[in-house]
Amino acid sequence: MEMRFEELQARRESCRVYSSEKVSREALTHLVEVAHLSPSGCNSQPWHFIIVDEPEAHAAVVEAFDDNGLTGCPWGDKVPAFIVICEEKAQLKPGVAEHYGSQHFAQMDIGMAAMALCYEATSMGLGTCMIGTMNQEKLHKALGIPEERVVRLIITVGYPANKGEPRKKIRKDVSEVLSYNHW
Numbered sequence: 001m002e003m004r005f006e007e008l009q010a011r012r013e014s015c016r017v018y019s020s021e022k023v024s025r026e027a028l029t030h031l032v033e034v035a036h037l038s039p040s041g042c043n044s045q046p047w048h049f050i051i052v053d054e055p056e057a058h059a060a061v062v063e064a065f066d067d068n069g070l071t072g073c074p075w076g077d078k079v080p081a082f083i084v085i086c087e088e089k090a091q092l093k094p095g096v097a098e099h100y101g102s103q104h105f106a107q108m109d110i111g112m113a114a115m116a117l118c119y120e121a122t123s124m125g126l127g128t129c130m131i132g133t134m135n136q137e138k139l140h141k142a143l144g145i146p147e148e149r150v151v152r153l154i155i156t157v158g159y160p161a162n163k164g165e166p167r168k169k170i171r172k173d174v175s176e177v178l179s180y181n182h183w
């Protein structure tokens with residue numbers, strides 16, 4: 001079934017309750033294959049994805065959601081799989097890095113790749129939620145992430161428990177965020 005992007009946009013929502021159905025490694029790998037086609041500053045592709053689908057690594061990610069008492073994902077133990085997105089060193093075009101710093105675009109780039117991943121997941125009937133808070137030290141140790149690479153996002157992935165209609169989107173009125181030709 002073909003789905004217009006607008007419909008996909010309406011369907012995608014942060015999923016925080018999953019069914020216990022496993023997500024195949026093939027499907028998880030496919031999500032990364034799609035995400036890594038995303039645009040990036042100077043085509044620098046400043047990302048590294050770690051698929052977490054085995055119990056030991058899974059438990060470590062759940063533990064790392066606790067960042068000294070703050071956790072954005074208290075429901076992590078019920079999530080079938082995670083995709084951890086780390087920021088890689090960006091090779092920008094000569095001059096651009098000197099002007100803006102080599103990592104100036106990297107977080108935007110990662111955001112776009114993460115978004116692409118989530119939309120592809122939606123189109124496959126999967127649910128996702130981006131988690132932006134985590135304990136870096138625990139994650140680095142557990143997943144062998146090099147010290148200088150920052151984890152920017154963890155995407156939770158699974159089949160949604162709620163098979164019904166998506167929630168109503170809570171957003172500012174467009175008139176608050178849009179103007180024409182002037183702020």
Ligand SMILES: Cc1cc2nc3c(=O)[nH]c(=O)nc-3n(C[C@H](O)[C@H](O)[C@H](O)COP(=O)(O)O)c2cc1C
Pocket residue numbers: 012013014015016071072073129130131132133169
């Ligand atoms: C950068 C980023 C970080 C986020 N971190 C968390 C988080 O730690 N925990 C969580 O439950 N949701 C997190 N979210 C999901 C947002 O809360 C959610 O996208 C927003 O409330 C809009 O709802 P929707 O995604 O269902 O449309 C994050 C989203 C983004 C883009």
